[in-house]
Amino acid sequence: MPRTSTAVIARAKGAPVELATIVVPDPGPGEAVVRVQACGVCHTDLHYREGGIGEDFPYLLGHEAAGVVEEVGPGVTDVAVDDYVVLNWRAVCGQCRACRRGRPWYCFATHNATQRMALADGDPQAGTELSPALGIGAFTEFTLVAAGQCTKVDPAAKPEVAGLLGCGVMAGLGAAINTGGVTRGDSVAVIGCGGVGAAAIAGARLAGANRIIAVDLDDRKLATAQELGATHTVNGRDQDVVAAVQALTDGHGADVVIDAVGRPETWQQAFYARDLAGIVVLVGVPTPEMRIPDIPLLDVFGRGGALKSSWYGDCLPSRDFPLLIDLYLQGRLPLEAFVTETIGIGDVEAAFAKMHGGDVLRSVVTL
Structure with missing residues (x-):
């Protein structure tokens, strides 16, 4: 059954973000639903809100996330239910000219989930499909992604630090x-x-x-x-x-x-x-x-x-994320130093203001 989930959305260019209830479809072929545990507030999310990346409003914001796989669709073999994952926004195709030449970090056909999440009944824009930030959309309890966007890592790493590899830290x-x-x-x-x-x-x-x-x-x-x-x-x-x-x-x-x-x-x-x-x-x-x-x-x-x-730091998530998490657990990579504060899902707009003022390195939403 499709899930409903509380999410942070940007309805219009320059408007403050707000909480809304969204519908998360059951995963289709090659897709996964992830229960988000933590998601960093990245400057890219602010770019989306300000219309600096596109105009496909409303946007479902958030992309620096870690969580647990809740359900997978048909044909998914690389991840399974209960796997602890960091989400990435460059799921490689394995077939394009870069991938065939052994340079998958340059993949020219990265992909996202085929289905779209949408605003739930009762919302003024009920049924409107959402554009997920960087194909992820993780300021929400559950999100739908391509299975290739899920990278398994050691669950000993706290989600508020592990998720930061999903964008800014990895870059x-x-x-x-x-x-x-x-x-x-x-x-x-x-x-x-x-x-x-x-x-x-x-x-x-x-x-x-x-x-x-x-x-x-x-x-x-x-x-x-x-x-x-x-x-x-x-x-x-x-x-x-x-x-x-x-x-x-x-x-x-x-x-x-x-x-x-x-x-x-x-x-x-x-x-x-x-x-x-x-x-x-x-x-x-x-x-x-x-x-x-x-x-x-x-x-x-x-x-x-x-x-x-x-x-994206010319990274290959399947190679780099587990390695960097291991270095963090060994005490060689101080990922916790990037987390200035942990906040609730309703505090994203305030976090944008702190970011703009240079008051934080990273605010991280915990769910």
Whole structure:
């Protein structure tokens, strides 16, 4: 029987989120229903509410989630009822040209559940299908996803920390380790030390970088970055970022510079703050109107190296999530440091305000 569930939805562009009752269908072929235990409040959810990603309102928000598989549909073999899972938004197809070439982290045909959840009877928009954030929609007691979006992990990890791998933490860790290829002895600069940037710093430390430079405009975020492994900090309000990074790397620039902001000016800083043959990684998400800065093509040629973008930290959830949970349980990856507060399902709008003010690294809804 279809389930009803309390959920956080965004009905219209810019309107405050609200609680609503939704209908969650029984899982069809290749689908699963997950009982959500915790879900992080990510900036991407705020982008959805503000219409920055699309206009397919109403949206069912939430996507950084962990929970337990409640029911699976026909043909599902990779997960089973009662499995403890972290949800991911890139269920790989196994058939596209990237997957066939052995690069499933680039899968060009990732998929979500075929069926849609909808607003329940009694709602002013009863029957209206919901657009789940990043194909997940996890600010709710139950959610319907493609079975491939469920990644089994060790149930010893608390859901409020495990779920963070579903988006921001994985994006940052992967930007450093997978996309940037940070390794022992490297120098790394991270521009923007919110949730994604802080995770990039933790990833650089995990990979063995010997100089990790955190760049931000907020001293509170820089202090957190130091707790997560930054060896040096630069406040961009007070210092020229490029000159400061060069000064901290013997005048050369960093081997890897990660732009976790995603603005033209921060990308330009990253471009010039790297060493010759250094790597720039863009993991911050730009808005549609932004353009690459006016940089002489000769500078692009003359500096060499690589200019990369990082999709979801170039992760393969089935490979990376269990590994990172194991590192957390071993005490080598401080995921709990990313959780500023745990909140109820009715507190998401207030959490957006705290996020906007830079007061939290992550608020996490527990259900």
